[in-house]
Amino acid sequence: MSRKWIVLGTVAAVVLAFVAGVVVFTNRSSQEVKQAAQTHSDALVRPHSPVFGNPAAKVTIVEFFDPSCETCRAFYPIVKQMVNASFGQVRLVVRYAPLHHGSDTAVKILEAARQQGKYWEALERALAAQPQWAAHDRPQPQMIWDLIGDIGLDMTKARADADGPGVAQVLRQDIADMQALKVDRTPGFFVNGTPLREFGEAQLKALVDQEIKKAGTP
Amino acid sequence: MSEDQPVAPHGNGRNAAFWLPLFLAWLLALLATAGALFLGEVMGKTPCVLCWYQRIAMFPLVLVLGMGLFVSDARSVRYALPLAGVGWGIAAYHLLVFWGMVSEGLVPCGKGSSCADADVQVAGVVPIPLLSLAAFTGILVALWVARRRART
Numbered sequence: 001m002s003r004k005w006i007v008l009g010t011v012a013a014v015v016l017a018f019v020a021g022v023v024v025f026t027n028r029s030s031q032e033v034k035q036a037a038q039t040h041s042d043a044l045v046r047p048h049s050p051v052f053g054n055p056a057a058k059v060t061i062v063e064f065f066d067p068s069c070e071t072c073r074a075f076y077p078i079v080k081q082m083v084n085a086s087f088g089q090v091r092l093v094v095r096y097a098p099l100h101h102g103s104d105t106a107v108k109i110l111e112a113a114r115q116q117g118k119y120w121e122a123l124e125r126a127l128a129a130q131p132q133w134a135a136h137d138r139p140q141p142q143m144i145w146d147l148i149g150d151i152g153l154d155m156t157k158a159r160a161d162a163d164g165p166g167v168a169q170v171l172r173q174d175i176a177d178m179q180a181l182k183v184d185r186t187p188g189f190f191v192n193g194t195p196l197r198e199f200g201e202a203q204l205k206a207l208v209d210q211e212i213k214k215a216g217t218p
Numbered sequence: 219m220s221e222d223q224p225v226a227p228h229g230n231g232r233n234a235a236f237w238l239p240l241f242l243a244w245l246l247a248l249l250a251t252a253g254a255l256f257l258g259e260v261m262g263k264t265p266c267v268l269c270w271y272q273r274i275a276m277f278p279l280v281l282v283l284g285m286g287l288f289v290s291d292a293r294s295v296r297y298a299l300p301l302a303g304v305g306w307g308i309a310a311y312h313l314l315v316f317w318g319m320v321s322e323g324l325v326p327c328g329k330g331s332s333c334a335d336a337d338v339q340v341a342g343v344v345p346i347p348l349l350s351l352a353a354f355t356g357i358l359v360a361l362w363v364a365r366r367r368a369r370t
Binding site for chain 2: 006014021022026
């Protein structure tokens with residue numbers, strides 16, 4: 001056999017082994033995520049979490065969310081639209097995955113606004129201005145206070161609440177659940193307990209549609 | 219077969235005793251490259267700065283030695299040796315950083331993943347820089363053998 005063929009054959013063998021490795025590894029890790037979602041199903045939805053949409057909806061999108069994450073910002077209008085277009089069949093439960101530096105401070109401010117019923121207003125202000133305050137090398141989450149100054153909050157109370165024990169407990173629980181569910185990047189989506197395997201807008205829509213269909217047939 | 223004839227006019231393809239050690243060196247580089255890409259792109263481990271420097275030395279070896287094999291050109295050894303040597307040095311240094319014999323403060327690892335992190339391990343046991351050092355050592359030995367055989 002010619003030496004050229006030995007070289008080419010070896011390249012082909014290594015490429016094949018690589019592809020096989022990718023398939024095995026992806027299958028195994030998606031199995032692990034699925035397993036984690038099954039064994040820790042109680043960790044998906046907690047009563048303390050913000051809910052968008054009909055609380056009694058049949059389909060629940062759980063989103064592990066980081067206010068500093070650009071992709072979370074890009075997905076916010078998409079998910080909101082999905083909930084609004086579902087006529088009460090889909091709800092969104094927001095969980096926190098503060099993976100970036102400064103995200104925990106941002107979450108505390110948003111939660112403080114929630115205690116005064118201004119959560120979604122505050123969230124939308126914060127996301128709109130995310131490029132200004134959430135630079136990953138120099139985050140300034142304190143800027144959010146200025147952004148939400150005019151949405152009608154009692155600011156003195158909000159600042160006290162942000163550092164209060166209630167908000168700290170929410171953060172602690174969400175971080176613990178994030179780890180139990182093996183969420184290591186944001187946004188992390190679960191639809192009725194099924195983790196989104198392949199990330200993307202179309203994939204999320206397909207999974208939601210599938211769950212709506214499943215829930216529709218009694 | 220024409221492929222068994224010397225193809226490179228300036229190489230010493232006729233006396234091809236160097237081919238096997240050259241092939242082994244290339245195979246090691248190929249496996250190391252595939253492994254590095256698997257760890258980085260599939261398993262999602264972010265390469266630290268020192269890992270990147272080792273990749274810079276390792277990846278071209280696949281192409282340089284691959285071309286040398288393809289046309290049975292022993293001179294490829296000459297071009298591969300400096301790459302392998304530099305890679306070996308960086309891998310050795312990285313291993314010292316990993317084992318804590320050299321403080322990481324000396325290397326620019328401020329941002330991104332740490333070079334001394336326990337995360338630079340495969341299956342939680344074997345440090346990646348040790349694998350890298352083993353691969354570079356094997357490549358250097360094989361290249362040295364190839365060089366000697368090509369001369370005689």
